[in-house]
Amino acid sequence: MLTGKKLGIIGLGKLAEAIVLGLLKNGALKREDVAGSVKHAESLERVRTRLGVEATLDTPAMIADKDVIILAVKPQNVAKIAEQICPIVQHHQLIISVAASVTTGYIEDRLPPDVPVVRAMPNTPAVVNEGMTVLCKGKTATKEHLALAEEIFRHVGRVATIDEHLMDGVTALSGSGPAYMFLMLESLADAGVKLGIPRDISTLLAAQTMLGASKLALETKQHPAILKDMVTTPAGCTIDGLLELEDGGLRVTLMKAVVKAAERASELVVKKSEPNTDCLNNS
Template sequence: MERKFGFIGGGNMCRAIIEGMLKAGITEPGDILVSDKNHRGLEALKAEYGIGITDENCKTAAFADILILAVKPNVCPAVIAEIRETIRRESVVVSIAAGLSLPVLMKYLKCDIPVIRVMPNTPAMVGEGMAAVCSNGLVSRAQMEDVLAVFRSFGRAEEVAESLFDVVTAVSGSSPAYVYLFIEAMADAAVAGGMPRGQAYTFCAQAVTGSARMVLETGKHPGELKDMVCSPGGTTIDAVMELEERGMRSAVQNAVTVCMRKSKSMGKQQEDAV
């Protein structure tokens, strides 16, 4: 992929993306430029990956064919105002700022330019990310494929209608927290049963990892996979019945619904503020 990549914001997600791209051979270190106000963080990125760094956002914007805005949503408007005159019109702007819709981003940019919105999640930092991707009408198929390749280099990425991004927030962006809570709860019970805590976390986390891979790689319905573990009269079916009686299914559904509702509310606030 003969593209120059610019990152404004050199935090954890920037690091995950760069590492994924370089490992996958998508680009070379010399074709990456990162700008940030954190000089120590920039120097660490340069030392680890051999990329270009600068403290000037406009220099990054002028450099990039694919410009990735890896900054917090509250910082994004000021950053866009700073760089919008130097972004090349043939470039594509990629935003990973949560809650900023395509119409909002276009209003900040104040020009017709290809824009892609991406909702990644934190497992990207260990190469197991899940990203939702959508675009405005100015993005070419080639540009979209390039950006999908970038986010697939450290996990999975799919095109999703922007109208579903609140759902994505609830079942992908926020859901690692639900899973961590589940792992912690199982580990606490294991510790109560006498297992050392470190070992308990290993067993519980690996069980979750393996179960998730079973869903993704077998294509079987989760209910079918659950039934495969539940032997008649066995230990697992008793545990599943207890979870059902305690309302685990409805609790998870309600949590996801609350998260979606909050995401919609925050998005509306962003649109009203423009």
């Protein structure tokens, strides 16, 4: 589905680089089929050297012949970018936005009618091809558009689709989730140091254990409680450790953290503002 398509990326930061490298590494696209635009001239050489793809400061010119356009800019810059590309973008081009807290409706209101928009919420492990990306489609995007976006993000990890009204929860769980994991990872490593294990080995033990546990959950599809019980022998040391975690409120604290982050994500959703009607009236 992606073969033969031309991809344009607006904003070539770390996440966008990871997407491009994933696509090129797996042979999904050729370098000549990928181009990007950056804001500053000093970034041009970085992109050409690291990715081997064409880069430009001229966003409208770059997107003109592209089949898929990824908006990888900061949320506060989405309106400005939409204004720039509005006279150029066509209904046969797919727009994929990875701008956090920017709804599909916000983007659709700033582009010509019938331009399909898909919203994506990836997370930082995408830079090592172990990301979790959640997709939702706008009002004019089809299942085929969603499938095309899914194929792109599968090259940097796993992909799920969801209704857009649940995206604040996604932001809080998988978007912010790596930070929760890193805090737990750091705490486990600190515990190892407290017990006399060298820092580098302690961090390795904690990180690989977290990775292995996650992989076990994904591949077996067993409920976490069942997997937990597999480790917990009667009157063993694990149950004593779990007792301390429950007594410290770890379970409830993690749940409350995700709920609180979701509330904040809802507050940060880019509010409606009047789009530039000059372009839209000429569409």
